Amino acid sequence: MTTGLFITFEGIDGAGKSSHIETLARALRAAGRSVTLTREPGGTPLAEKLRALLLNDAMDALTETLLAFAARRDHLCRVIGPALARGEAVLCDRFTDATFAYQGAGRGFDLRVLSYMERLAQTGIGLGPDSMLEPDLTLWFDVPPEVAAERLAAARAPDRFEAQPVEFFARVARGYADRAAGAPRRFARIDGAQPREQVAAQMLAAVAARGWLPGAAP
Ligand SMILES: Nc1ncnc2c1ncn2[C@@H]1O[C@H](COP(=O)(O)OP(=O)(O)O)[C@@H](O)[C@H]1O
Numbered sequence: 586m587t588t589g590l591f592i593t594f595e596g597i598d599g600a601g602k603s604s605h606i607e608t609l610a611r612a613l614r615a616a617g618r619s620v621t622l623t624r625e626p627g628g629t630p631l632a633e634k635l636r637a638l639l640l641n642d643a644m645d646a647l648t649e650t651l652l653a654f655a656a657r658r659d660h661l662c663r664v665i666g667p668a669l670a671r672g673e674a675v676l677c678d679r680f681t682d683a684t685f686a687y688q689g690a691g692r693g694f695d696l697r698v699l700s701y702m703e704r705l706a707q708t709g710i711g712l713g714p715d716s717m718l719e720p721d722l723t724l725w726f727d728v729p730p731e732v733a734a735e736r737l738a739a740a741r742a743p744d745r746f747e748a749q750p751v752e753f754f755a756r757v758a759r760g761y762a763d764r765a766a767g768a769p770r771r772f773a774r775i776d777g778a779q780p781r782e783q784v785a786a787q788m789l790a791a792v793a794a795r796g797w798l799p800g801a802a803p
């Protein structure tokens with residue numbers, strides 16, 4: 586039985602996820618929680634190797650999907666599941682919603698197959714043989730693709746996904762919106778186009794609203 590808290594950070598590249606994950610980690614630690622900060626693809630030695638392949642090597646959408654789920658399974662078995670069982674808060678920069686958004690909506694991979702693979706990869710991780718582990722909360726940093734592209738152009742050299750045209754990110758953004766509509770209780774939409782301080786405040790308020798942080802409720 587898991588007793589921890591599993592919070593994922595999602596959004597298109599340049600939405601501001603990585604800029605805010607540390608802020609939430611600090612707030613949760615200040616509230617007395619142990620925190621594991623991690624990311625996908627990655628988070629274990631094996632999954633980090635798969636990440637390097639996924640981000641740099643050309644491949645078809647099925648191969649991308651298989652690598653993403655292989656990395657996820659290792660990460661769940663070795664890091665996320667054990668940390669949740671210890672009662673920690675696990676903050677993960679991207680998770681399965683990214684596979685639905687990038688491989689599904691972005692690259693057109695079959696969403697029903699993704700749902701099957703999601704169940705396969707996330708079952709048997711601390712919750713009993715038939716229960717699928719899902720995030721307790723997904724913080725969705727929603728920004729228009731044009732804003733994200735401008736930020737990235739100013740910030741860093743693009744990887745294979747970040748080099749995609751703005752139309753790709755428009756599809757990915759719609760993919761996130763569809764996932765959010767399908768799981769409205771799990772998702773909290775953060776308006777990532779606001780100035781940083783307001784983005785941080787909205788994020789902390791979403792966590793506080795669930796009773797996991799004191800004093801920051803809206
Ligand atoms: N609210 C914001 N307003 C303006 N720029 C931002 C904001 N949040 C992040 N940035 C900048 O945008 C770029 C992408 O942010 P990052 O956190 O790396 O996004 P992600 O992890 O979602 O790809 C970085 O240069 C970061 O400093």
Ligand SMILES: Cc1cn([C@H]2C[C@H](O)[C@@H](COP(=O)(O)OP(=O)(O)O)O2)c(=O)[nH]c1=O
Binds near residue numbers: 624687
């Ligand atoms: C988790 C995941 C990420 N990705 C992509 C989205 C991102 O473009 C990339 C890596 O994500 P990210 O960690 O956000 O990159 P960065 O460190 O450059 O901010 O991998 C997928 O295509 N499928 C997935 O399942």
